[in-house]
Amino acid sequence: MTEAIMNPEPFWRSRWVLWGFLAVAAFFLWTEHRAHVMGILPYLLFLACPLMHLFHHHGHRHHHGGEADHER
Template identity: 45%
Template sequence: MNDSKPTPSFWKTPFGIGATVIAVAASIYLYIEHRNHLLALLPYAFLAACPLMHLFMHRGHGHGAHGHGQRDDTPKRD
């Protein structure tokens, strides 16, 4: 019988909470002190988000494993 407790989520650990607080504080500082610069970069951030979302959202779909119109009936290995 295994009585070990499951490991908590990263966000619930002291390091995760501290990292979140620091990230929020840094974000507030950047917004207050560099508002004009951040607002000027906003359109570029949106344009950069599109290809990044495309790359990360297609992860694990198996693209490139077979050609168009072909069906892959082989079982996938984990």
């Protein structure tokens, strides 16, 4: 315990400093690049459609055999 008192953790390794830095960085990224982010949102929506179709239909069984495939 005395070792922790003699060697305190440096302030830049604190979680509060990390979260504070990330909050300030996120604020400035949002305020300075808002137009770029908002400009790309419609394209991300169009990109999400084929990606959702590809990943959501992966688990479906498309065996075109009718009811006989469900009985197995």
